[in-house]
Amino acid sequence: MKTLVVIVNIIQLGIILMLLFFHGLSLGGPTIFLFFVLMIFPFINFLALMIVTTPAADQNVPVSVEKKSLVKRSAFRLNYHNIDPKPVFIVKGTTFEVQDISKSGLRFIAGHKLRYRQKLKGNLALLCGERLAIRGKVVRIQDHEIGLMFQQDISDLVIETEHRFIKSAHKSKA
Known part of the structure; x- marks a missing residue:
């Protein structure tokens, strides 16, 4: 799931950058400003994935199973x-x-x-x-x-x- 979120964020960022590259200044000041504001969100999403400390839905993992993910439990379960x-x-x-x-x-x-x-x-x-x-x-x-x-x-x-x-x-x- 996290991999999918990262991929979607990269695609979103790519689309914004392609629009800016191909249309450039012809988009107008307000539109360019909006694109720069929108570019912040993929970065925020990615950072949130990196610092989250508690899983929201995947609570059924036994203690003995080590999951390879960015999210780790803070206490023994x-x-x-x-x-x-x-x-x-x-x-x-x-x-x-x-x-x-x-x-x-x-x-x-x-x-x-x-x-x-x-x-x-x-x-x-x-x-x-x-x-x-x-x-x-x-x-x-x-x-x-x-x-x-x-x-x-x-x-x-x-x-x-x-x-x-x-x-x-x-x-x-x-």
Whole structure:
């Protein structure tokens, strides 16, 4: 997708430069000024692609997979896609199955609609036995998957304890 955006920006820039080259000053002052203003946008788009730090839609990549892209995650993400049972996030008596978690947020499945930027308060029950009171805001909705960003990060120690618990549980099943 990013490659396509870069290609489109280069084509847009090329069209503007070709028009200026072939028609030159016969376009008139205001038109030439407009072309120079329009030339800024491909550069801004390209720079935005280079400095973006969080992916918008591609959240389903397991932790073990290294993606070769310009966008990198800022925190370790613990994925529960091959693990059963999964941790749960409980909000007002409703239980949601957690898909992955990091120190700054989690992704869970919701059967009903939640609103973007909706604030949630609930309890997170991890597999290692930890129970955490969580406050956060919905930052992503994709199909029935909800991305929740915590109001306050949870401890790296909690994530590490959960990671070790999952590894030891998988070893004992094998």
